[in-house]
Amino acid sequence: MKVFVVNCGSSSIKYQLFSMTTEKVLAKGVVERVGTGDALFKFEGEKTKLKTSVKAKDHTAAMQIILAKLADPDIGVLNSIDEIEGVGHRVVHGGEDATASCRIDEKIIEIICKNAQLAPLHNPPNLMGIEAAMAAMPAVPHVAVFDTAFLSTMPPKAHRYAVPAEWYTKHGVRRYGFHGTSHRYVTRRAASLLGKSVDTINLITCHLGNGCSMTAVHNGLAIDHSMGMTPLEGLVMGTRSGDVDPAVPLYMVGRGMTAKEVDTVMNKKAGLLGLSGLSNDMRDLLGHRDRGEKSAELAIDMFVYRIVKYIGAYFAILPAIDAIVFTGGIGENSLPVRQxxxxxLQRFGVIYDDARNQTTVGGKRGTITANGSKLPVWIIPTNEELMIARDTQRIVTAGH
Incomplete structure (x- = not known):
């Protein structure tokens, strides 16, 4: 089976084409600047790489360009787009309505639209990608894979806020979490690597990139998570503040800022960037720290401190822990931060191994703890696209 995976943003479409027999990526790429007069098309096939300007006035036009190149006689990897048997779509928010991946129909489209109020920057463009792909391939099954689905198993004591109950019942105010597809992928990969069944694995999974989140996993299910109703809650991130006293934004509004200005700062000008005044990129900050920049040192220290603090909290609520998992750009590649x-974490039985840390980078998986470590720390590169492709294959094959 060949599965086409789509991740649609407001002005871009990322795509990958899988052969599910071997789970090999046949082609991948992106169309950027969709809706402008000068869109950029990138294509990487088995033998060819291409980067060129294209006319993509909207997502439908961009989708047609992608599919045409996939079946192009010179650079394509398909004889015809009819070889595509399933299309998997990343959808950020399913709320409480969609707690698992599912075949897209009118009801699912209504759910995506309904939950757009909770993810106004993501669900609408996700839906544009769905509509464009369904228009181009109307006879092919389309599957929605929701980022929030894996985290829907959090119990009320973990996902509710201590606010009036009607805020939840009338307005949906609760913790939903994000990065769920990534956390689900590394959970299943960790279970396989540790020789355990998914329904017996207990983990603390750490997705660390420009956006960061952590999940407490008990018997293969998420029981707590660091992000909240929005991705702003939790860890210190590239440009997001993470946990802040809820009165701080109100205080700043009282000091003359508008609510929109505060929202912009908290999401786009805070975090590592705001603390350091230098960069949201951990690689840059490590360089600044090594050159004696105190603001960079503080930003890194706070980033690490918050992660360790959450790990300690998750130790308190998990009955057992088989491993800690790092993934994401920082988790997979930042040796100093991992160290x-x-x-x-020595008090929890972690014995760090510097030699292993040095060699487990660049897409490699493995442990960065010594053989005698009571608790292993694993580096597992994430693969959300493959998770989407697997769900799509499973649902299409099952016929529902």
Whole structure:
């Protein structure tokens, strides 16, 4: 089976084409600047790489360009787009209505629209990608894979806020969490690597990139998560503040800022960038720290401190822990950050191994703890697109 995976943003379409027999990526790429007069098309096939300007006035036009190139006689990897048997779509928010991946029909489209109020920057463009792909391939099954689905198993004591109950019942105010597809992928991969069944695995999974989140996993299910109703809650991130006293935004509004200005700062000008005044990129900040920049040192220290703090909290609520997992751009590649975290976890039985840390980078998986470590720390590169492709294959094959 060949499965086409789509991740649609407001001005872009990322795509990958899988052969599910071997789970090999046949082609991948992106159309950027959709809706402008000068869109950029990137294509990487088995033998060809291409980057060129294209006319893509909207997502429908961009989708047609992608599919035409996939079946192009010179650079394509398909004889015909009819070879595509399933299309998987990343959808950010399913709310409480969609707690698992499912075949897209009118009801699912209504759910995506309904929950757009909770993800106004993501669900609408996700839906544009769905509509464009369904128009181009109307006879092919389309599957929605929701980022929030894996985290829907959090119990009320974890996902509710201590606010009036009608805020939840009338307005949906609760913690939903994000990055769920990534956390689900590394959970299943960790279970396989540790020789355990998914329904017996207990983990703390850490997705660390420009956006960061952590999940407490008990018997393969998420029981707590660091992000909240929005991705702003939790860890220190590239440009997001993470946990802040809820009165702080109100205080700043009282000091003359508008609510919109505060929202912009908290999401786009805070976090590592706001603390350092230098960059939201951990690689840059490590360089600044090594050159003696105190603001960069503080930003990194706070980033690490918050992660260690959440790990401690999850130790308190998990009955058992088989491993800690790092994934995402920082989790997979930042040796100094991983070292700093592990060296503060000795009380939990973590014995850091510097040689292993040095070699487990660039897409490699493995442990960065010593053989005698009571608790292993694993580096597992995430693969959300493959998770979407697997769900799509499963649902299409099952016929529902």
């Amino acid at each position: 700093m975290i592990c060296q503060q």
